[in-house]
Amino acid sequence: MATGSDIQDVSMEEQLERKRRPLDTFIVGSLFIAGAISIAITLGILWELGSESLLFFTDEVVSIGSFFTSTEWSPQAGSFGIWPLILGTLLITFIALLVAVPVGLSAAIYLSEYASARVRNFFKPVLEILVGIPTVVFGFFALTFMTPLLRSIFGSTVGFFNVLSAGMVVGLLIVPLISSLAEDAMAAVPNSLRQASYGLGASRLETSLRVVVPAALSGIAAGIVVAMSRAVGETMVVTLAAGASPRNFSLGEDSLFGYILSPFEGAQTMTGYIAITASGDISYDTIDYNSIFAIGLTLFLMTLGLNSLSRRIVKRFRQEYE
Amino acid sequence: MTTTAPEKQTRDYFPTEDEYQKLLGRRTRFGHTVRLTLLLMLTIAVVGLGILLYTIIDDSFGLVAVINENEPEDILAAYGYDPATTTLNDLNKEQLVEVLAGSVSSGVGRRLERDQRFFEDRLVFETQEKWDEVCASDDPPAGCDGGVRSKGNVVDLVQERVIRPDIVAASGLTGSILNPDRFKEKVQQDFVDNPDNYEPFTYEDVRYTWRAWFSWKFITSPASDRPEIAGVRTAVLGSIWLVIITVLFAVPVGVGAAIYLEEFARPNRINDLIQTNINNLAGVPSIIYGMLGLAVLVRILEPITSGSLFGEGAPNGRTILSAGLTLGLLTLPVVIISSQEAIRAVPNSLRQAGMGLGATKWQTVRSQVLPVAIPGILTGTILAVARAIGETAPLILVGAAGFITVSPSGPFSQFTALPIQIFQWTSLPQEEWRHLAAAASLVLLVLLLTLNAAAVLLRNRYSRRLT
Amino acid sequence: MNDTTETLSVDTADMPPDPTLTAAPTAMKNARETPEEAGPGVIETKNMDVFYGDFKAVADVSMNFAFNEISALIGPSGCGKSTVLRSLNRMNDLIPTARTDGEVLYHGANIYAPGVDPVEIRRRIGMVFQKPNPFPKSIFDNIAWGAKINGFKGSKADMKDLVEGALRQAALWDEVKDKLNESGLSLSGGQQQRLCIARAVATQPDVILMDEPCSALDPIATLRIEELMLELKENYSIIIVTHNMQQAARVSDRTAFFNVELDTKGQRTGYLVEFSPTDQLFTSPKEKATEDYITGRFG
């Protein structure tokens, strides 16, 4: 037996006593620290965005009120109203979703409900390659292909920098995200539901559109929200293709569709402003330096909000089938 | 059979057989239409990818219009060779060095020599005393122990310094093949429209040659402010350094965290918090990580990240170390999540078997769980790292330097990286830079597709082994 | 079964009665009193309850497992046999929600006392699982690993001897001696299960727990394992869960019957009905429920 004669006279209680295993303790401790580092990262982000934004908002030329209400962003002129940047971000996000939702959803429905294995084996890698392409390359594509294309279609009303080109390319970039999340959601729909529908004489199309998609709707919605958050945070395409001038506007005076919401004009986004401002030789503790953190905080909160919204939707979705 | 009641009902509520066939036909046709529409939509994504790749390749090769400051023929003639029978390549190294020495200033010549000597046995531009003095100094130039320039290298130098070609226009691949004349007409037209731009040259000076922007020379040449000779070596080396630091940080920490969460974490509040937090971090835009890197790594930790604490380098935190760690932070959540999935896929029976033998949890994890999970962890990690290589925004924030031609020498070097180079070249207005950006994109894509293919192969082999 | 003669070689204190005598009412009476009278066995549970979260899976189990015997646990599905078995070497600790109340005494020491090292327990009380689960490593390493992590100090040659010895004990040596470096997964199901038994034996435990070790095997492989158990009993105390009543009857010295009932709160909590010498339990069970179960009149 394992218990040798030398410990025969030690009581069983003592033999079973918890052993010290310094190696194990050390390793588990290290692993815990590895896990806890992620908390430190979050704290770091919150602290850095918070403290620098605080410096920004307490600067005498800035007022919190006008930051959230003014529709003019011209740091040189001392006006810091975030709306033009938010407008740029939302316009591009909207155009991107306009492209990506139909394409991504169709792709998901087709791949999960119709496609043969061979067709899938062709399309899936294509989508995977799209995921792997760096965004700066998409930016190059927007500037050297999409913009000239749009200008050749719509003529010179399309600016050299415009949100349409940026938005469409961001859309292409998030197609795989939407399609894979939507496909996951549809794959989670129990097969019994499909069989029930076929059993009632429904066609494949009716089954997929009337039964599977509605059943997967919250999962699909969650996917779209995630893609939206991705579009909001996208930087390189918009920096390269949408230009570096904030679309300052004044409601009532400027034409709503001719200018404020026009897809043909350029518009700086939140991310674009941060990237452009930081790419110059930015000096610490200037109003410019601090302003990118205030914008960053806004961006962080927006994406955080979208991501938790999507998680909440998914949670709901899970309960439906349990 | 003349039962009336049921038939009446059928007639009231349901279509007759005839009507039903029509309806079915319509349903089927509609189904086909929708199916085609779906396929069409899906094709859009494929076409988009296709055009993207096409644009890049198209811009990476093609005809260029060049104006040489000195035509090679004139140079050859000036040195007494017959331009009809000889080309620069026919000259030997001695003759080439003579041509070079005849054209460049002695200051440039000395700099070239200090970078790398021309001959083993003699100096061309420097005096021996000066050379010995320079080489004895604290910071001797590379030429002191860097070997000798090859003939090819001297040919390049003659090209660069004597012929001094200037690319005035460039065309894409398809245009160059299908309609080269249109490109030439365009160039000619521009000489007519804006002659001032080309002073003192005229259209007669223009030569057309093919150029592969994407070439081995492009990969091995350092960055430059002249598109004719600019390459991506500096950027590629920068990216390699970044990957090394990213991997060194993100893989041990990420895999460690994944092991903790999957194997050791009991469901309590702290561990739930860690898990939720990681999921949240995975959704944070990369530019925010860049700001974290700027505020914390570049600025606050400057003494460490600049190396000045260790007596190295100037106190400037915009170094490879800062940027690599920033990418590491960004990659961390992805590495954790994919490693968790790989660890979760290991069958529980192995854990039970290990623990049932009286192994400690860690012994079981180390010897039984991890070996099985490693292919999956590796696949996820490669994909995450591939993503990090292409990240641009965070690098802009942590100050990947604008214009750098010196290869990075260590973690405390200033640097540039491949995606940054693409970004900068894309933002420049002149056409030549666009072709360079395309070629650099091609380099990046080849690199990433190789990594992705490796990951996919690994995954396929792994999943086959499990089944 | 000629194997029953083997029981003669075993410690007489809790020797099961000779099968020829089991019909006698006196034997019955003795058997009923055995757990209390025979003194503590290798493992003894006292009023053990096991919970999964708020759900009480088994209630109030008091049993005494004798040295060098095969004890079988039988009962309908879901009555908590596996739960009880896993509680005996704290494998239940691996399930985060699981909790055990009451006492489990191993050589008189409560294994659930604070300060007890579950790793130490599992080293002494080995386990073989329902589905063969060899490590995806070589046959040799499958066996050597357990010894290594338990601080095996011998030379390489000693390790070879240990592996050979374990494989011989598991009656697997002749079949695998030429392919010790092949993966354990390359073996047939029955061989894999014997490899798992060899692996458990190699760490030299005191008790071996087996949870339906034959349920994934064909009848011939089952027979091999049963023979093996009877051989192993000389050196180890064995506790086995089985769904197969013939198996319990063939190999075990003592059998426990568990049942499950809906309690007042609507929970299905398992409980021990009776724990008697095997021949007695199958020929003249003292409880009606046992009789119903073994005669197939169950639920």
Ligand SMILES: Nc1ncnc2c1ncn2[C@@H]1O[C@H](COP(=O)(O)OP(=O)(O)OP(=O)(O)O)[C@@H](O)[C@H]1O
């Ligand atoms: N990990 C677990 N978490 C929660 N409940 C569990 C868990 N394992 C078992 N149970 C529950 O405990 C009860 C007893 O399960 P157990 O597996 O011990 O039964 P069993 O007698 O071994 O059944 P079988 O003969 O089917 O193997 C069952 O109601 C089961 O649902």
Ligand SMILES: [Mg+2]
């Ligand atoms: Mg069981």
